[in-house]
Amino acid sequence: MHSEPVLQHDISLRSFNTFGIEARARDYLRITSTAQLQAALADPARAAMPRLVIGGGSNLLLTRDVDALVLHMGNLGKEILPGDATHVHVRAAAGENWHEFVQWTLAQGLGGLENLALIPGTVGAAPIQNIGAYGLETKDVFHNLTVLDPATNMLVTMDRAACRFGYRDSIFKQPDGRHLIITDVTFALPRAWQPNLQYGELAGALQEQGITAPTARQVADAVIAVRRRKLPDPAVIGNAGSFFKNPVVTAEQCAALLARFPALVHHRQADGSEKLAAGWLIDQCGWKGRTLGAAGVYPKQALVLVNNGGATGADVQRLAAAIQADVEARYGVRLEPEPVFV
Known part of the structure; x- marks a missing residue:
């Protein structure tokens, strides 16, 4: 019923x-x-x-x-499924709080999601944005999901290929998939778990504690500590986490920028392209800690735009546009917002 x-x-x-x-x-x-x-x-x-x-x-x-x-x-529910020889499958309803779900998997003795701890939002939103942090993205631990197609009112299962994951992207952000409503998501968590410490700041945080062979719980705790140090709690100061995607440029563009800006923060991608650090670009343009009306840039992390109290969506939009214009004028790179504008 x-x-x-x-x-x-x-x-x-x-x-x-x-x-x-x-x-x-x-x-x-x-x-x-x-x-x-x-x-x-x-x-x-x-x-x-x-x-x-x-x-x-x-x-x-x-x-x-x-x-x-x-x-x-607001639909809730989570369960462990049999999975296969290499992975345990864990399913959660779309309305489950993401961080609480990650904590629950750890409490079941299952590693795999710990690098994505403390990301705000719900389970259903994770694949839409292909959320990622500290060297892990949703697609890396994804098995399948269920959507309701409003055109037919039927439920459809979609695998990883069908979801067309990209950097902070998926079919659900594209014209042919925006209408689909995610009802639950199933993740594939490795039976033979290994810590993912490719992100320098995370590895460093564990090293500082003298932890050389961390458990999944210890990795999660380190991720939580790093995020709390750098990012504001939305319950305290309004924000949507990282506001801009890290721009991806060609190797040639990156080389030209490095010739002019030797300190440019960049990371080589598997396909030879280079991902630039949006936060560094914004910081270099002098925006960290600045305000424009009731909207501002968080003093500890230039990637985060905040509502200092009473800001409207137009205020945040105006601030974002000013940052985009400055970064483009200086570096020739266009920053793309992460949040959905409504």
């Missing part, structure tokens, strides 16, 4: 986005189960309404009121 969700009108979304920006939804439905979601969209009129699907609201910049049906994914 499932209960029909209650359609609400003219609802504030301030507490549903980590920037803490005030915007109102014309229509709002909190979804607590897949059956409930299917029931909600079984009505052709409702299925045809413009939609915004949200989870934790940690990758969202609300620039206006939302003249649409907001579906707030």
Whole structure:
């Protein structure tokens, strides 16, 4: 049995986005189960309404009121599946809090997700953004997911290839996949776990503690400590984590930039391209700690834009545009925002 969700009108979304920006939804439905979601969209009129699907609201910049049906994914549940010879499979509902899910897998004695600890948001949002940190991305531990296709109101399973993962990207951010609603995600966690310490800052943090053969829990604790040191808690100061993607340029572009800026922070990619550190570029342009109206750049991490109190989405947008213009003028590189602008 499932209960029909209650359609609400003219609802504030301030507490549903980590920037803490005030915007109102014309229509709002909190979804607590897949059956409930299917029931909600079984009505052709409702299925045809413009939609915004949200989870934790940690990758969202609300620039206006939302003249649409907001579906707030709050479905819960997690389970360990048999998996195969090399991997244990773990499934979680889209509405599960991401960090709590990572902590739960560790409590079950399962390693694999620890490098992604303390990333805000929900499980359902992880594949959309292909979230990544400290040398690991969602796609590296992904098995499959289930989506509801509103056009048919049918559930469909999608494997890694179908999700078309890229750097902070997936089919769910593209025109042919934006309409799909993720209901659950299954991860493949290695039975023969090895720590992923390719990220220098993480390896250094463990070394400082004299830990030479860390457990998955110790890696997670180190990740949490590093993130807390550098990033603001959205419960304290409104933000959406890293606001810009690290730009990827050709080897030739990188060489030309290095000739002019020898201290340029860059990382060679498997395909020969170079990933530049957006935070370094922004810092070099003098933006770290600066404010523009009620929006600002976090003093400890230039990649994070913050709501210093009462900022609107337009304030944050204006600040982001000013940063983009300065970085492009100085380095010839266009920064691309991570959050979805609504």
